[in-house]
Amino acid sequence: MTGHPGGRALERPVAREYTDAIRERWRRPRHRGELPDATGTAEDVNPLCGDRVRFAVQVSDGTVAAAKFTGDSCAICTASADVTAELATGRSTAEAAKLGTEDVLEVLRADVRPTRMRCVTLPLTVLGMALAR
Amino acid sequence: MTRGDFPILERVVNGRPLVYLDSAASSQRPRSVIEAMTRYYERSHANVHRSIHTLGEEATELYEIARDRVHRFIGAAAREEVVFTRGTTDGLGLIAETIGRTLRAGDEIIVTELEHHSNLIPWQLVARDRGAALKAIPVRDDGSLDLDALDRLLTARTRVVAFAHVSNVLGTITPVPEVVRRVRNSAARTALTVVDGAQAAPHLKLDMSALDCDFYVFSAHKMLGPTGIGVLYGRRAVLDSLEPGRGGSEMIKEVWIDHAQWNDLPWRFEPGTPPIAEAVGLTAAIEYLEKLGMDRVTEHEAALAARAVKGLSALPGVRVFGPPLGVPRGAVVAFAVEGLHPHDVAALLDADGIAVRAGHHCAMPLMRRLGVVGTSRASFSVYTSPEEIDVLVDAVGALRSKL
Numbered sequence: 001m002t003g004h005p006g007g008r009a010l011e012r013p014v015a016r017e018y019t020d021a022i023r024e025r026w027r028r029p030r031h032r033g034e035l036p037d038a039t040g041t042a043e044d045v046n047p048l049c050g051d052r053v054r055f056a057v058q059v060s061d062g063t064v065a066a067a068k069f070t071g072d073s074c075a076i077c078t079a080s081a082d083v084t085a086e087l088a089t090g091r092s093t094a095e096a097a098k099l100g101t102e103d104v105l106e107v108l109r110a111d112v113r114p115t116r117m118r119c120v121t122l123p124l125t126v127l128g129m130a131l132a133r
Numbered sequence: 134m135t136r137g138d139f140p141i142l143e144r145v146v147n148g149r150p151l152v153y154l155d156s157a158a159s160s161q162r163p164r165s166v167i168e169a170m171t172r173y174y175e176r177s178h179a180n181v182h183r184s185i186h187t188l189g190e191e192a193t194e195l196y197e198i199a200r201d202r203v204h205r206f207i208g209a210a211a212r213e214e215v216v217f218t219r220g221t222t223d224g225l226g227l228i229a230e231t232i233g234r235t236l237r238a239g240d241e242i243i244v245t246e247l248e249h250h251s252n253l254i255p256w257q258l259v260a261r262d263r264g265a266a267l268k269a270i271p272v273r274d275d276g277s278l279d280l281d282a283l284d285r286l287l288t289a290r291t292r293v294v295a296f297a298h299v300s301n302v303l304g305t306i307t308p309v310p311e312v313v314r315r316v317r318n319s320a321a322r323t324a325l326t327v328v329d330g331a332q333a334a335p336h337l338k339l340d341m342s343a344l345d346c347d348f349y350v351f352s353a354h355k356m357l358g359p360t361g362i363g364v365l366y367g368r369r370a371v372l373d374s375l376e377p378g379r380g381g382s383e384m385i386k387e388v389w390i391d392h393a394q395w396n397d398l399p400w401r402f403e404p405g406t407p408p409i410a411e412a413v414g415l416t417a418a419i420e421y422l423e424k425l426g427m428d429r430v431t432e433h434e435a436a437l438a439a440r441a442v443k444g445l446s447a448l449p450g451v452r453v454f455g456p457p458l459g460v461p462r463g464a465v466v467a468f469a470v471e472g473l474h475p476h477d478v479a480a481l482l483d484a485d486g487i488a489v490r491a492g493h494h495c496a497m498p499l500m501r502r503l504g505v506v507g508t509s510r511a512s513f514s515v516y517t518s519p520e521e522i523d524v525l526v527d528a529v530g531a532l533r534s535k536l
Contacts, residue, residue: 014483049476074474076476
């Protein structure tokens with residue numbers, strides 16, 4: 001505890017933030033790349049750090065047939081984008097649009113500090129934008 | 134130099150002794166600053182200027198003593214040239230709004246490619262409101278400003294030239310008197326010069342008469358003082374010619390429903406209750422720096438920066454930004470580690486108890502110019518030790534195996 005009014009423990013071991021799953025997906029993302037026959041694309045920036053994520057989705061019969069991401073981002077954001085693409089694929093667009101941070105963090109088994117939460121949410125936001133196109 | 138005076142440096146972070154290398158974002162404070170503010174709150178606090186009672190008089194005296202100390206510290210010609218603000222962003226916003234009211238469509242404002250957003254966005258807003266044009270002095274590959282390009286940008290319509298004394302990313306030191314001279318010898322000789330001194334005031338001996346600019350702005354919290362107070366220096370004749378940009382109490386002499394008569398300088402530009410305890414803290418911070426001697430401070434930090442540039446440049450896959458070794462730089466060293474994102478660099482260093490800044494450092498146009506998303510930045514102050522630089526260099530050297 002930091003001992004301040006309203007204070008709480010802020011320190012968190014780096015291993016709980018950079019889990020094996022995050023390291024693995026940062027080194028070898030499975031869903032990074034272009035999607036030539038995309039039905040929707042979107043791009044957004046994290047104002048905190050300038051990170052940029054672009055999503056391309058291919059929707060047919062109301063189902064996400066494929067999802068790919070590109071961009072310039074940190075390990076946590078890249079891993080989140082990779083998991084987001086994976087979780088979206090095969091779901092109905094309505095289900096995919098409902099994916100949340102808990103879903104991503106469960107796969108990454110990570111305890112991300114509040115200042116890095118935007119790194120997790122940015123890909124989810126961009127996926128939502130791509131699905132709405 | 135003086136680590137024992139800074140209680141926070143005893144802190145342990147993630148099981149390691151804190152290595153605080155983020156002083157350019159905000160420095161730490163010596164005990165004397167913290168105690169001066171506590172003593173003020175425990176003994177003398179009241180509102181300033183119109184309180185006819187003992188505490189009010191003490192508070193007013195302490196607040197105005199702070200102005201005298203700043204006046205001397207920055208080598209201003211008169212105490213009336215020292216206006217207290219809430220910080221650099223507030224001071225730059227205040228002067229942009231104030232000058233902005235005098236601009237007409239077609240007027241021109243010149244900034245630079247390396248500005249902190251605080252010295253860019255206020256001018257963007259003003260330019261948009263008044264129909265003025267905004268131009269930027271380009272940055273050379275070595276991090277310096279292209280002053281020959283400035284000569285070409287200056288025209289009879291140029292009303293403002295706003296630039297940083299020290300870049301918060303590259304550490305480049307701008308030759309302020311030379312920029313001012315070029316402006317005055319050009320078709321834009323009446324243009325006002327506005328200097329963002331946020332990264333200079335903590336590290337360099339300031340002398341307004343030598344710098345010769347019209348406005349100079351800085352914060353207390355980067356120079357061992359408290360958050361919430363800053364200084365806007367304005368050349369007296371120029372300040373006197375300007376209508377106040379913001380209104381409220383304190384800044385008036387007499388008020389009617391439809392008009393008012395402005396107060397004298399400097400209070401004309403200080404509406405509302407000022408940051409009084411913070412002014413007391415600033416006095417203590419200036420006393421602390423003066424006791425060390427600003428020349429010694431500059432020397433100490435230049436040695437740290439050189440050590441960091443040397444150490445980091447020698448690491449494989451590490452790129453160091455800014456002026457080459459041998460060229461004076463401020464107390465910041467920005468770097469990039471190949472294959473690693475700056476935020477991951479900062480997070481992994483934090484696990485070793487090392488605090489650095491990472492990201493665009495509120496200078497997105499400069500990041501674009503450098504061709505990077507962001508950088509990691511180590512920055513120093515009087516309490517930073519050479520050993521801490523070595524800890525940083527070792528930790529950065531070990532980073533690539535960690536992710």
